Every structure is written in C-alpha cells, then in structure tokens.
Amino acid sequence: MIASIEDFISTSASISTAQALRDLYLEAVESEGYQNAVFARTRDRRVVDIPWMKFPAGYAESYVANGWDQIDPVVHFVNSARRPFAWAQACEATKLTGRQKKFLADCRDMGVHSGITIPLHGPGTDVDLISISLRDEKQARPDRLAVIYGLTYQYRLRLSEIIEERRHCGQDLTAKEIECLRWCKEGKTNWEIGEILSISEKTVEFHLSNTIRKLGVSNRITAVVKGIQTGIISI
Template sequence: MNLFGFVECANKTQSLKALFDLLVSSASEEGFTEIVYGALTFAEPLRLAGCPPPLVAMKVPPDWCQRYLERKYYTIDPVVRRTPMFAGPFLWDELAKEYRLQACEQRVLQEAREAGLKNGVGVPLFGPPGRISVVSFASRFDDADPRTNVRRLKALAWHFHIAFEEIAKPSDCTSDGKVSLSEREKDCLRWVAEGKSSWEIGKILSVSENTVNFHVKNAIRKLGTANRTSGLVKAIRLGLIEFTEPALATPMVA
C-alpha cells in the first residue's frame, strides 16, 4: 500500500486496532514488521488491551512482548527514555554512540535484538501542550535498511499519530473539528510538503521569509499542532490541502 492508500484508509477508520493494523501492514511492506506506539509524557486513555502506560499499541514477537511487560522494560527502555532528546527519527543502534547508556538500557537493546527486533528506528512525535509520543519500527530481517526507509516510516508514523488523535478525542469535545486556512497559509503548507525552506518559499511566492513564517505559524496555531510536520499532516487529513505521494516522500521540516 502506498502512502496515498494509507492516508485514504486511515481517514476512514474509527478504530484504534484497525488503524494500528493498517500501520503494521504498510510498514511490513518495507520489511519493518515489529511496531510499538507509546505516549511518553501524558496518560492516553485509549490503548489496546494488555498495553500498560506509556504503551498504547504494540506488535512484537509474543515471547518478547511477555518478557518486556513482565519485567517492565518500558521503564528502562532507552528508546522510551531518550526519545524526548531527538528532534527527528533516530536509529536504535546509534543510541549507544550518542549517549552513555546504562547497563540496564544496553541489556534491553541486546535482548530485543536477540528476540528478533533488528534495525530499529524511532520516530518522535510532538504535540501540544508538551506532549511527546513515539512510534518505533523494527525488522526481523538482517538486511532491512532503516536509513533508506526513514522518510516513508516518518510519514507513516505522523499520519498514524494524527489519525489516532482524532479517534482518541473525547466524545464530549465541544470543537466541531472545522479549521479554516487562508489561501496564503495553504500555499505555504503545500511548499512545506515539498521540503522547501521558508526562504525558498518566500522566493517562490515573492514574499519575505518573515511573511512565510508568519503564515506557517498561523496555520500551525489554527490546526492546534506543535510544528510544521504535524500541521502539514493534519491539514492533509482534514482535506485542507491536497495529498500527493511524491511530496510526502520528501523530507518535511519539523
């Protein structure tokens, strides 16, 4: 399933299980069959059965799942602990290079590899107010390449995350979900989707860089998101700008 198909299906589901199954199916096509989604800095009321906080949904080998939960590895897992320190996707194998991991953290990574979770990549997800979540992808295969697939995995994670937030929204929420963006705000977001910087967008639209930043910040505020990436994904989900797969395949500036 391509990204366009994933977005179309994600927009139609109102079930966390169905949405997570969709994410697993899409990531598996790239060889990343093992996935964990966690809410790190807040209590998420909606989660799959058997997932204690901060876990929300997980698909890993059963034996590893049992050990991870019984030993409460989520309290010492370096992927969970270190996610807030990253602004973008990171490789599990690079955690030891970036930080002096504790022995217990190293043990979790080693046991995860032995259980079949290899070539892992974490995608930090930021939302207001100060909310941090993460989607972790791993593969059973030695030759899976997270570097080659990181852009697609990042896009899948953000689309999943935004769709999940809509499903998890309290039923008594007074907001009707309607957002109105100006044409200039939409233009700026479309070029953000193409990976353009504010300076480049300004040149394209014949406005100043400060003007571009003004419109992008306004759009982010209206959408209730924390940064350009999450704002862009939500604008696409709400149908405020068109989704084109080539655009989402390029890097998105956070």
C-alpha cells in the same frame, strides 16, 4: 498492500475506528519490512501506557517483568528528540551501561532490533512514540525512511481526528438516549425498551428519534452501527 503514502492517506481517511486504523498502519509498515511495532506513551523517561504493540511472543512480558523501560536508551532519548531517529542514534548518544548492552543483546536475540522511533510530543514531559523494528537479520532500507515517517505522521493525525470525531459524535446524547441505543443494539423493540426502562413506548420513540438526528443517520440500525464505530456503545 499499501503502495504509497498517498494510498495510505486516501485509505485512512475513510476509516472510522482506531483499531482499523492501527491494522492499516501495521500492514503498511510490514510491507516496508518492519514486523515489530509499538505505540507507547512515556512520562519522565518511563513508559506509562501502551495502547497497542506487535512483538515476537514473550518479548512484551520480558520487557515489563525486567523493568526494561528504566534502562531503554530509546525511552531515555525520546524526551529530547524532536525528529525521528534510528535506535543506533540513541545508543550513540548514550554512554551505555553493561545492563543496557545486555538489554540490547537480549532484544536482538528475541527478534527486536534495528528500529526507528518517531517522537510525538505532548504537554510537559509527556511524549508519545511509535517505534518500528526488524525481526529478521536484514538491514532496513534508508531510502524508505521518509516513507515510514510519512505513514506514521498520517497515522497519528488520523487517530487524533477519529478521537475528536468520536468525542463530538456522542457529546450531545443524553444518558437516556444512549441507554435506548444500547437496548436497540440488543434487538429490543420500542415496547420492550420501554418496559426495561420503565418509560412509555412513545418516550422511547422520542429518544431514538433524537439519537438518529444527532448522529446524522437515517434509521435505528445505522444509529447502532455508528454508535459502535464511535465508541458510544460497546459491542
């Protein structure tokens, strides 16, 4: 359990994958009482991508099938918001239509309510957002909102660092070096890799030696591990 923002910062600094960072963030916000969470990308008041989400069963399917992003007051409000806001604020700032009121009632019935959203502005009309919300009929603690904001901003900062580290980590590897690394992951020897790629065993050794040096590791096993962690090769 994450006890403080300081703990979250310290722990997240040692995490090297986006998935592990997401899991840490979800654990942290759940310890604050929020069981629902979503990281979404919006453009022109529409949701264009959802990297991850955690909702009650059936909610996400209903949201997409009903085109709820077109009427969601939060999605509409996030474009002009420059600070984190409670969903109630977005509703108060909007003259809700009958369809929007029904949407909010449906959300509550499905266990998604009393949320807060942190806008993360990008270029033009692009706005990333992280929303967390309650599943049970209990009120959020307003004295903990600063903690939630701190956790979310640290999540986004560390995610940007991981993406940048991943980009730099693999950008100097040649296609042949990546190919050799992939076959290393499959447990192939240098001779077997050479046979597969129609190159000499010495050439394989050369490529793997370069890969180990560029990734800043000590051997082929740790090169494979780092390659998976940074997304250069897949599991």
